[in-house]
Amino acid sequence: MIRTEEMLLNVGPQHPSTHGVFRLLVKIDGEKITEAEPVIGYLHRGTEKLAEDLTYTQIIPYTDRMDYLSAMTNNYTIVHAAETLMEVEIPERAEFLRVIVMELNRIASHLVWFGTYLLDLGAVSPFLYAFREREEILDLFNELCGARITYNYMRVGGVKWDAPEGWIDKVKALADKMKEKTEEYDRLVSGNEIFINRTRGIGGYSADDALAYGLSGVNLRAAGVKWDLRKDRPYSIYNRFQFDVPVGETGDLEDKYRCRMEEIRQSIRILDQAVEHFPEAGPVMAKVGRVIRVPAGEAYTQIESPRGELGCYLVSRGKDKPYRLKFRRPSFNNLQILPKLLKGENVANLVAILGGIDIVLGEVDA
Amino acid sequence: MMGLLKGMGVTLKTMSKKKVTYQYPDEPVGMPDRFRGVQHFDPEKCIVCNQCVRVCPTDCITLTGRKHPDPGKRGKIIDTYDINFEICILCDLCTEVCPTEAVVMTNHFELAAYSRDDLFKNMEWLHENNTEIRSENNVNAKR
């Protein structure tokens, strides 16, 4: 009589495909997963608690380090929350700059996802191609605000720097270039039979499940729920732009891939419009005091980060520091569905499904 | 099968294209003017207002000052000014608040060292770090 038993496999915290310090305890029966338990917290820095001791300006560099692949949206969420309570009018030029950098950052973030996801699936080149284009976006950021990852660009009331000479033209050139590059990615990956075989019909879930688990962003849209905060709860000046919200049907990995690639194209569309209507001149900072005091009150602001609904719940007691600050981090919420998705799956699908969620550990652990 | 071949075509085409990587340590990489690198500090300009210390999110700046030795003059002069680059995140807030542009950013970013002690930079070091200084620093003060 052969006795078989389940094997406990410890994936991470040091594993090439966990995208950071993320640990996953998987019970496997042969190559089939019977149970999966995510273990998080290796990168926890207590940003929310630290923020209670920091002024609003000082919090901004901390938000850079939450979702380090799209620091611009993180910057925006905190300044947006403070501005909502302060009811300040943001100058037109600053709003345009914010939209441009956030959309550029969305493209950069999706490019990283595209590259690392294909790397998870075993293809090496798309990773390098995606980073080649991302590099140009980072160079633009470097020129604009002097940093490539941790921008610390937005301020309560506007943005720190105005666009330097010729920067807007470079954004335009980049948008045109990205149109070609997305087609190259399509040729390289989208029709690849092995890729389709590895993604189609895998890791799918229903729209009800997605809503029940509180998923947002592409993870929600891939399941067929048309919900994009840029359209449904417009913030900044997004209501002025024309763009489509791509949705999938089954929530499987292929739908997620197609949604993200389409979002890159839609972001390029927004960039085109923003560059075209970019105000000639004007201030980039509203009139706010040197010391920012936010009136007492509570505000919850939600924005569409590349990963989903990035919320910021701010409680102010009228001081120059927040009384309590809470970030609703989309990666953390999206991760919750992982054990359900992994159950009964093949081990080879583990990294594909985990990668499909698109988590950033800095954000999960905050 | 066609999808695979198309992909193969893309990689083959890239093979003959121009390479995009930098030969970094051999050839220096130029940074744009606004780049936030290691700070330069000018003791002459400093008025010991302590704003940079207060604004620093990571508390990496420490400074001491004393009364101006010339009894006729008001204000203070700087004694020591240290930045601990173990924890400095080069967030640019210190240069943003400095009213006299005594602390400004440079384009230097090569900080790697074998010892943590080497990352503790004092006033002399920061003063000597005086090349490639950023042209605009305190945009808000000029406004």
Next chain:
Amino acid sequence: MSAMTFLGPVVLLLLVLGFVTIAILFERKVLGWMQGRVGPVQVGPWGLLQTVADVLKLLLKEDIIPGKADRILFKIAPVIAFVPAFAVLAVIPYTDRIVFADIGVGLLYFIAISSITTIGILVGGWSSNNKYALLGAMRSAAQMISYEIPLVMSVVGVIMAAGSLNLTEIVKAQESLWFILPQLIGFVVFFVASLAELNRTPFDLPEAESELVAGYHVEYTGFRFAFFMLAEYVYVFAMAGLTTVLYLGGWNPLFGWTFLPPIVWFAAKFLLIVFILFWIRATLPRIRLDQLMQLGWKVLLPLALVNIFLSALFKEVSGIGNFF
């Protein structure tokens, strides 16, 4: 027994080691170029000494045997993996004169010996006492069983056409037409199956880096690891050689360009195959284990059988029968 009997293999071994050194560099260069990079450039002119430096590093590294490993099997596994890889080179005819063992069942010998390597991988994965290594080893065994059969079946067409298992005879039978044309189905099946045999992308499941970290050799360090790597690249050498011999007419020249010596023709075709292997690695994602099995059993094996049937059928048709 001439001096060549002893000296020949030594020369070949050195040659193969030289090839492996160059091949690894070439692979990294090709990967680099295809990814918009320049590849290794630091060690030596044009990065030529990169692999030498890497091998030296591996030799100097501490030899670690995990505490809970099966020591004897752990030590013996790289040997089991490497020896067959080198042994199969004996039967490959590089030209009509340079062949080390011109045995009658050369092709059979090649395929039989090469499958021993999988035992080395299995032993290595099991004795490491590591879960990732075990999974990688199991995958390797499953993969070998699925692909050995289509591989053998696909070459039956060639054997029928040449009427011999001797590799020299097979090359001589291709003087008028290379087997790649009449045996196109067989070639495709053989090429895919050989990719799987080599554990190369898109069939690199046993060492799938993103899933199993490094698969069966995750616990190996230093020169034992080097032996596994060496076995892998010697197989690249052997398989590219075998493909050249079976389907690309070995040392036979193209367009009757006999002014180039046969060895150059062999090398040119051989390098083309090696390049294609690297090119595939630069492009394709990894296939999943169950899909790999399906591909092996449901697609490649029937195709190989159809190929045998068609070859036998066309052989009887007058006119084109000569080519089959």
